[in-house]
Amino acid sequence: MAKMEVKTSLLDDMIGVGDMVLLEPLNEDSFIDNLKKRFDHDEVYTYIGSVVISINPYRSLPIYTPEKVEEYRNRNFYELSPHIFALSDEAYRSLRDQDKDQCILITGESGAGKTEASKLVMSYVAAVCGKGAEVNQVKEQLLQSNPVLEAFGNAKTVRNDNSSRFGKYMDIEFDFKGDPLGGVISNYLLEKSRVVKQPRGERNFHIFYQILSGASEDFLCKLKLERDFSRYNYLGLDSAKVNGVDDAANFRTVRNAMQIVGFMDHETQSIFEVVAAVLKLGNIEFKPESRVNGLDESKIKDKNELKEICELTGIDQSVLERAFSFRTVEAKQEKVSTTLNVAQAYYARDALAKNLYSRLFSWLVTRINESIKAQTKVRKKVMGVLDIYGFEIFEDNSFEQFIINYCNEKLQQIFIELTLKEEQEEYIREGIEWTHIEYFNNAIICDLIENNQTGILAMLDEECLRPGTVTDDTFLEKLNQVCATHQHFESRMSKCSRFLNDTSLPHSCFRIQHYAGKVMYQVEGFVDKNNDLLYRDLSQAMWKASHSLIKALFPEGNPAKINLKRPPTAGSQFKASVATLMKNLQTKNPNYIRCIKPNDKKAAHIFNDALVCHQIRYLGLLENVRVRRAGYAFRQAYEPCLERYKMLCKQTWPHWRGPARAGVEVLFNELEIPPEEFSFGRSKIFIRNPRTLFKLEDLRKQRLEDLATLIEKIYRGWKCRTRFLLMKKSQIVIASWYRRYAQQKKYQKIKSSTIIVQSYIRGWKARKLLRELKHQKRCNEAATIIAAYWHGTQVRREYRKFFRANAGRKIYEFTLQRLMQKYFLEMKNKMPSLSPIDKNWPARPYLFLDSTHKELKRIFHLWRCKKYRDQFTDQQKLIYEEKLEASELFKDKKALYPASVGQPFQGAYLEISKNPKYKKLKDAVDEKIIIAEVVNKINRANGKATSRIFLLTKNNVLLADQKSGNIKSEVPLGDVTKVSMSSQNDGFFAVHLKEGSGAAGKGDFLLSSDHLIEMATKLYRTTLSQTKHKLNIEISDEFLVQFRQDKVCVKFIQGSQKNGNIPTCKRKNNRLLEVAVP
Ligand SMILES: Nc1ncnc2c1ncn2[C@@H]1O[C@H](COP(=O)(O)OP(=O)(O)O)[C@@H](O)[C@H]1O
């Protein structure tokens, strides 16, 4: 084999010794010390040969991980540090590969970790055995049977919160490949007394609490249960809740597990109905009632609970009620009914509850077996796992402890048998002489208990069957007689006087010296418990139930199968089942796990020496080591032995070519090991004393150190050498790389210099050429320019005469045209509005257009005036003509004129025709009236003013009295020669008359009017149109008027403002009339 294999061994890195067989010296103290040392280092497993001692760590250690499973898989038992997986692996492999049925026997006291150990074994086997859908389902079912059985069979005790209250043996069946096929579970001795009564601080079976906490309201209602624990007499109150245990969650787990295992829904339902019925039975209470015949009779206190139970189970209420009150005894075809007193009724009730529950449990096991049994008929290999209570030594030990301890005696018995047998077989197999081994054989104790004639169980049965009064005391008496001389039996009353004065032994007790210690049994209750009596009336009542599960649980209730023979007693049943178990175990290869409890507190890290010492004693572990060591303490196959120690001898190191055995022989000779210390077997070397082995180990260690130094030395030398060579090689590589690099550099430098020189020369040459070419090019260009100029001159000289003459004018005209065009186009956009009074006119753009611009403005104004005028009606035209006339006459001549421009000329200010006052006047004037207005006539004599109506018609001027309307004077227009007025701002005017005319008698009129301009204008116009003469209008601040004969001068002077704005007129003398104008 080329591969270098690193063999490890149990002997490597050992804390204390991993195998007690190697303990030196071997005694109780060193044994405990070793365990303690290992326990303190979290090494909870220790071997005695192939037996595993397991100390409960009471905390989860990281040693059960999938990685650990892999580590232990397919490794030899002694290769790694002790572990339960190593034992499981060994068992599984020898089952699979060597076709040997296996059993794993787990013992220890309550709380020592048996159940956990059995689960670890199962989970390891499940992890390493075959895989696949079908196989996985089988595995799952096998594993899930645990939670179901634990719910119904486990309870919290003072020692263990999850104590199994039944013994369990499970056969796991495999096919030839090692794949699991199924399993069979056997149960032993459920502690059914727990159903009706629990010791202080303990609980009833988990399932009761799980249902009440975890079931839905609906489900509880169906089961006629209430959630409150305290409602039920059968549930001890003091520890209804357990720390760290979630009953409700566990209930779900259990239901789920039941489903996986294969329970149908109706089965689950029936199971819980039975559980509910048991719980409710505890609530039935009885009261005494005297009867006529003087006998006491019991009556049910409150029938409600009974009614509900009957509804749940389908039992006729009267039948059950009767069964609680009467007992029928049948003897020799005679039936005798006797009434039950209150105590008997309670006894009957509790017996029924216990029987119902324990039968339900057995039924569950059968039902699970049905589910998990192997489906094929092929030959199976079997691995049995036994998890049964260990030895029990309490203060009060009763029938149960007696039975349990009996079972443990039997297990010890086969342990001794099988260990010795195996040992012997190995010696024979290996051809080594068998030497007798001294050990304590407990067969004598087994005989004390199970002997068919004189055994304690046989005598108990005899007592129970004996007619006449039978009590526990009569039983004890009998024991005292029969067993008095037995070495292991002790009693105060026995004929043997050894214990007469032993006060530690009460009268009502007997003591047995078990192999594991002395146990004192209280005899009280032995007979009853052995009888395990359930009145026939009750079993018949149960059989009559319509609930199919309950009916099936009580087959003996069937009257057709009535059997007068008593059912077998509990003791004999147990004895029989133990016998079967032993027979079963004997056919198998045993593997032992011995569980030890380190303390009573369920606490981690505490190692109570006294407690452990006690367990070591009763488990007989020292015996175990001694048996194991009786011949040879240590044995090992030749190959691993040679492999481990070959370095101790020159011939075998480093390679031994011959057979391993010869190698070992040479090795042992060389080491001068005394020949009595070892023997050569066929395949193994046997070493008598651990001392020799340790000597070998020490030598090996020493040698390994030397070898290590040697290896280190060689390795260092090799390392230095190779390093040097490597460095040398590297140096060459580096040097060559460097040289290459340097040469490269040099070459590159030369190359670049060459290129520079070259480029300079080339540059110089090129520049020279460029200069020449440039010169040439300039010469050519100069020639061309000169030629061009010369040609230009020639041509211009020739053509000058063709353009010069007209060009200026043309350009001027064109420019002018363009300017004009631009001017007009701009004007078009800038035209002012059409209103004649709008003074706006765009600014002149060019000076030379000044006159045009002004002319244009004028034309435009005229045009828009014409436009404006064209809109006029004839009426308006007339008015404007009048106004124009007025303007021609007075503009810039009379100061009153500008005020008149805005006033419209209305003419008829007095409405003569409409006013009735002037009717006479109207009638007198039949011509069209041009002016009708009130004027002031200035008195010629004094200058005073009087109001007169002034009328102008086509032909005449009329003056009338303003009040009467009488015409005062009438002047034809032809007689009016002149009108005079001042240049000032006053309304005075004089109407000059023709001398000699009719109207001129009194002289000229001097009048004053607000509408002087209008009157004068109209007068002028009318006169012109009538007489074709232009009326003379004189405007002067001094004029003459003719008053009768006198010529009077009217003079206008600047007057004071005394009279406001009204001018005043005054006659100064007969030659002068003064008008003061303000
Ligand atoms: N290997 C272990 N690792 C951790 N805790 C353990 C181990 N074995 C037992 N225990 C603890 O001890 C308790 C009692 O173990 P259990 O197997 O039920 O005892 P037994 O069956 O012997 O009465 C368990 O509930 C668990 O808490």
Ligand SMILES: [Mg+2]
């Ligand atoms: Mg257990």
